Amino acid sequence: MKDIMIITSYFPPEIGAASNRMYHLAKGLQKHNFKVSVITPLPNYPTGKIFEPYRGHFKHTSEENKITIHRLWIYSSNSKNKLLRLIAMLSYSFSLIWFFMWNTIPRTVIIQSPPLLVAFTSILCLRSKKRKLILNISDLWPIAGLKLGALKKNFSYGFLEKIEYFNYKHANLVLGQSEEILTHVTSLFPNKATFLYRNFPDFNIPDISIKDKSTGKLKIVYAGLLGVAQGIYKLCQELDYIAIQLHIYGSGPEQNAIESFIKNHPDLDIVYHGELSRKELHKVLLKYDLTIIPLLNRIYGSVPSKIFEYARLGLPMLYFGGGEGESIIKKYDLGWVANVGDYKDLNTVISKINPSEIQSVYRKKIQKTALGNFDFNRQLELLIPKL
Template identity: 25%
Template sequence: MTILFLTDNFPPEFNAPASRTFEHCREWVKAGHKVTVITCFPNFPMGKVYEGYKNKLYSKETMDGINVIRVWTFIAPNKGAVKRSLDFLSFAFSSFIAGLFVKCDVIIATSPQFFTALSGFFLSFFKRRKWIMEVRDLWPESIQAVNAIKTSSIIRALEKLELFLYRQADRLVVVTDSFKENISSRGISPDKIVVIKNGVETSRFQPRSKNQDILRQLNLQRDFVIGYIGTHGLAHGLDFIVKTAKKITDNDIRFLFIGDGAEKNNLIRRTRELGLENFIFLDPVPKNQVPDYLSVLDVALVPLRKSSTFENVIPSKIFETAAMNKPIFLGLKGETQKIITQYHAGVCFEPEDETDFLEKLSVLRRNITTGEVDYAEGCRNLARDYDRRKLAGDMLKAIIEVAPARAN
């Protein structure tokens, strides 16, 4: 089978969408299928093209057997509605043009944002191929949750586009059970919706001793380290963590934030205003170094802003941290909370609730320090059940059901 995959995030970008797409496509190639990915030149999240790349009209490369086509886009940082919209629209147009010249049996387009899926729809129409829409977020609902767009007419237009694409897709692949419930409640047949959750590449993320070089470099040898690795965006609620940290009385608790995003400079400025000396901010690290930095953590922090919308999501970072036997300190209700509780892989606090955050942090720290509670077995079981290779195989079955291989 030949698969054409449209995505605006792909390695060397290191966010969750890029990892999911790359790891799935790589497994499909190993299974004997031909995969072509159309993407843009790597620039997420700061809107700056990575070293070694140039934003040009078209280029081709191969990554682990995957044919990668990169196309020109209007590149903008991950902030600002107008520029981001131009970014999205330009990729939709460029990916559509490039996709016309790629032979395939089936087309997959991943969202958010929906303009990539729109490109998939038009390619399906002109190439007369089935297409699958992967829904990684309920967009535009998630935009409203962070007040990124406040104009009601724009939101209504995006909602109409959303439902149109759901109806036109031959299959929907969603990443949570909640997403399936949400979409099916809006008139979309549940029979066309398949849940393929996020997961972890367990061959890469495994328990290991703390990296002593990193501990020495950051002067964390004697500290209890709470770490966050990922995008510092509006949705992640990291400003709440900074504000609440002012009330922590334990002097040996340190926060290690690794990544970039629209809110990072604001977070750094806020820690200085509050006189906080227990925060370390680092730039993003390459994907292959993430396990080393995860190894130095005592607790992996996974917060999101308080919103009913986010109760439907499952942050992919819980799987990687669990695979390394790192207890998860989760600030999120809903489906993710159920997973952490079910597997006993950490402790959950009420999102953006200072009192509950401080109380639960004290409990978690005591359990880890005294060994009173062991979270390692729960983490191992969680990672085993969400192994990326298995999930990639499940998605491949869903693809083949929709579009068996055909002669081109």
């Protein structure tokens, strides 16, 4: 049995794509006879407050599904203040250093990035000729931060680029969730060993029953983080509600603004349902005609994991994010696309969708595509020989 450690900033009971991705990776490796340990902060995302069962702990270690999980102290915050966010990352980095000093670290370590600073701390402390460091990149920072408007090209941006360069240089293997990420890494280090590791989900597929033909409005659902990058608040403002209903599930920084907007515009057909567990959400999503996957701006390297999750559910998608994600929707015929940032085009695309045509035959076709092309276990089996 081979020891392997995963270092991540997000892990259940936290919700979201990053948490799910790292949990499935840990669980998958454990099933393939790896002895898996995970280092992660005390759970606090997305509220910015340590979850109730973990408050008052400097460190919490448990074994869950035969996976050892070390939860370390962090100064938790979901503030938009850059200084507070930096303090949060530094606090987790210091906790990691302390952990490394007093614990035996396996020879194979998977490090999640971003956050860049956490990945940098891990690589700086753990690099050794006897140890294999695997960098798992889900988003390209600082490029993504520039596109989102969170960063500006100044001294701090240049410093982050140096950290990014250091991380790539000293990683023995780079896993990227998109072709664009791997292209970026190899543009800097042409001989770097890389592997395309998509964010494929791993759950039992639901049965798709015959859906009654819709006679009313097109029922569109968004489920996930209500953050700046997703732009759900602006989406609420820009959609044409003549022939649609918008249903929203999730939580995040824009939640209060969205709830206030709905309260102040009772004439618009928008319903906010709050937050559900992933298992509950999977059942609820199937009653809608289609889901929308938006990004406020096209982010190079980003491919929302929702694409693969919803395809497995057999849920048609309306993609509004551009880039590689748009190409995947088109290639596999998973739904419709609208030009990123063009709300006029988005409303035009929606107006041409006939709810009565979104039936079980199309849904089953999407699900079959997912089973044939987005298989978590098949991908993991290809990755394991490289670990």
